[in-house]
Amino acid sequence: MSLFSNLHRETKFLAKQRNLQLLFATIFVLSCFAVWSGISETTSQITTIERLIEKDTIDREGVLAKQSDYGSAAYYSFHLTYSSPSNMAFAAIGQRDIYPWKHRIRMLAIEGQIYETDADNPELSFLGRFDFAFLVSVLLPLFVILLLHDIRSVEREAGRYDLLVTTSKRQQRLWFSRAIVMCSALSIALILPFIAGALYTQASLATTGLMLLVVLGHITIWMTLTLTFTASKAAVKQSSAKIASMLLAVWLAVAVLVPVISNIAIEKMVTSPKGGDILLTQREAVNDAWDLPYSATWDEFLSTHPQWKNGIDMGPTFEWKWYYAFQQVGDQKASKLSNAYREATLKKDKLASHFAWLSPPMLTQRLMSSIAQTDTYAAMRYEQNIRNYHKELREFYYPLFFTENTFNLDKMSELPKFSDHKEKSKG
Amino acid sequence: MQEEIIAASSLCVRLNNQTILDNVNFNVAKGEIFALLGGNGAGKSTTLKTLLGIVPPSEGSAAVMNKSVKTDIDFIRSKVAYLPESVMLYGHLTGVENIEYFLSLADITCSESDIERALVRVALQEKAWRQPMSNYSKGMRQKAAIALALLRDAPILFLDEPTSGLDPNAIDEFNQLIATLAAEGTTVFMVTHDVYGACQIAHRIGLLDHGKVVGMFERGDQSHINTEEVHSAFSKRNKR
Ligand SMILES: Nc1ncnc2c1ncn2[C@@H]1O[C@H](COP(=O)(O)OP(=O)(O)OP(=O)(O)O)[C@@H](O)[C@H]1O
Ligand SMILES: [Mg+2]
Numbered sequence: 001m002s003l004f005s006n007l008h009r010e011t012k013f014l015a016k017q018r019n020l021q022l023l024f025a026t027i028f029v030l031s032c033f034a035v036w037s038g039i040s041e042t043t044s045q046i047t048t049i050e051r052l053i054e055k056d057t058i059d060r061e062g063v064l065a066k067q068s069d070y071g072s073a074a075y076y077s078f079h080l081t082y083s084s085p086s087n088m089a090f091a092a093i094g095q096r097d098i099y100p101w102k103h104r105i106r107m108l109a110i111e112g113q114i115y116e117t118d119a120d121n122p123e124l125s126f127l128g129r130f131d132f133a134f135l136v137s138v139l140l141p142l143f144v145i146l147l148l149h150d151i152r153s154v155e156r157e158a159g160r161y162d163l164l165v166t167t168s169k170r171q172q173r174l175w176f177s178r179a180i181v182m183c184s185a186l187s188i189a190l191i192l193p194f195i196a197g198a199l200y201t202q203a204s205l206a207t208t209g210l211m212l213l214v215v216l217g218h219i220t221i222w223m224t225l226t227l228t229f230t231a232s233k234a235a236v237k238q239s240s241a242k243i244a245s246m247l248l249a250v251w252l253a254v255a256v257l258v259p260v261i262s263n264i265a266i267e268k269m270v271t272s273p274k275g276g277d278i279l280l281t282q283r284e285a286v287n288d289a290w291d292l293p294y295s296a297t298w299d300e301f302l303s304t305h306p307q308w309k310n311g312i313d314m315g316p317t318f319e320w321k322w323y324y325a326f327q328q329v330g331d332q333k334a335s336k337l338s339n340a341y342r343e344a345t346l347k348k349d350k351l352a353s354h355f356a357w358l359s360p361p362m363l364t365q366r367l368m369s370s371i372a373q374t375d376t377y378a379a380m381r382y383e384q385n386i387r388n389y390h391k392e393l394r395e396f397y398y399p400l401f402f403t404e405n406t407f408n409l410d411k412m413s414e415l416p417k418f419s420d421h422k423e424k425s426k427g
Numbered sequence: 428m429q430e431e432i433i434a435a436s437s438l439c440v441r442l443n444n445q446t447i448l449d450n451v452n453f454n455v456a457k458g459e460i461f462a463l464l465g466g467n468g469a470g471k472s473t474t475l476k477t478l479l480g481i482v483p484p485s486e487g488s489a490a491v492m493n494k495s496v497k498t499d500i501d502f503i504r505s506k507v508a509y510l511p512e513s514v515m516l517y518g519h520l521t522g523v524e525n526i527e528y529f530l531s532l533a534d535i536t537c538s539e540s541d542i543e544r545a546l547v548r549v550a551l552q553e554k555a556w557r558q559p560m561s562n563y564s565k566g567m568r569q570k571a572a573i574a575l576a577l578l579r580d581a582p583i584l585f586l587d588e589p590t591s592g593l594d595p596n597a598i599d600e601f602n603q604l605i606a607t608l609a610a611e612g613t614t615v616f617m618v619t620h621d622v623y624g625a626c627q628i629a630h631r632i633g634l635l636d637h638g639k640v641v642g643m644f645e646r647g648d649q650s651h652i653n654t655e656e657v658h659s660a661f662s663k664r665n666k667r
Binding site for chain 2: 005009012013016017018158159160162163164165166167168169170174
């Protein structure tokens, strides 16, 4: 008998089981809700960004019109930076819940501005938001266990087992095709709302396909695990309830314990400076500079910007170029800490990716946020984007501070514009 | 000698350090009705289960159509229609749907009219055919399961207390049915407590007691086996 006719028979069989249909309907509703909640979050992020972009230009133009020198123009104007969600972000909000995705920055020292809002404590947000990734990585295993744990034992308990296995041409195929049919129905209930969401946000075919692969992969892992367990010697004489509780223990271990313990272990293994330390170091450097002789600032500044060595003579009064030089020096002083912070963040992420091999739910969640570009790397890329943009601003202003002196409003139309580099590879 | 369909030789089954079958020997020929008689816990159902590969033999051999249960169980199962001791089908499916489902498990496609004909043969009332089996009485369940076994169209029938739960009319009809099938060449191996019924239809009766075959009765030239003889042997054993 072909596998196809087995599947056909079991599909007909499943179609007559009301209680399972109710379960699939519930899962479908949950998935709709997860997708909807993801879309409403990313939509609101996009709306916020759009509103801020609009306001950003108007605000800056208003401020610039009132300025009479480049120094105060730089001082008083804010620039919006942002990382807009990818089209797939609705499926896995991921680190966007933890790391900021918008900053209004100024020409002042940048590191402090980046770390002003320190990242939330990731442990607290372990269970995270109820998005599609959560449904797939954490709850999906429970659905598979619910569907398959008693696939044999329920027949034993109902006294049908002997008749089933002696009637069935190949009994392994019976259980396998039953499991396949149930897991297919589960996949459909989960995936349909997701596909609708992906069409709505116009996510690319490739990322949608990758997401689907991850979902199906995770279902396959749990189906194999559950089926292997129910077929094992350990399960043969156990009641359905006992088998369910053993499988739930496995779920608890890999979906809850491994992520929590690995998080704690990673925090112990990797020492990282706090965002607040970076802010403090940089602020102290900036504040101290007021009281130090000019030469202290200039020496430090020129060590990285030798091209301005001829523009550093100071008049008797306050000069902006000196002010911005010590802002830059503040960044230079904080750069060691901020590099360490970034390295530690990436190291933690790397370790987490190793731990994830112990936990299919963790692996799934990581893969999904990587596909959705909502992972730690994406957050780091955005931070780097901010630094790059700040550099562009400095490169725009320095010639104005160090050589020209008369303020020309028209010149300000040449201010570099922030661009969200992700835009190009948007999923 | 006639073609040998079922054979047990020196068959022993031990479960949990308990001897359930102890050096059991018998042969069943093609077209024969063989009844295994014995008290509760004698090991009758275990014998059937061993022949079907559900319970593994600890010693000796069990074979069906010259294939060992140890090596060719898929072949054996494909030749045997099994009626288990307590019939449980799917409560949420109707009688007809259950039969369709189990037949398709065995890779048999039957038209609905074939199924209806079988249900008529086992005298299951028509209004029950398309009702969920959770509404069936024990006897009705038994009839549906017998219909399923018949529709398997298998050369061998393994019946574990087939008449339990049936009313006297249904038992008579059932016995006639079995006799007809055997006359057509079907080999029947049945397990029962019903001394009288067994004597009426069986060609041979094996008496099982505490896992041992303690008596063998044959019809010989008679139209049926001597009920009193079997009965006294049976009750002597059970009184001990
Ligand atoms: N899986 C098992 N594990 C251990 N002992 C078993 C098992 N199955 C049956 N037995 C024991 O084997 C003996 C024979 O059981 P079996 O079901 O074959 O009896 P039976 O002759 O069919 O009885 P009945 O007329 O009550 O149906 C009993 O003592 C029973 O307790
Ligand atoms: Mg029995």
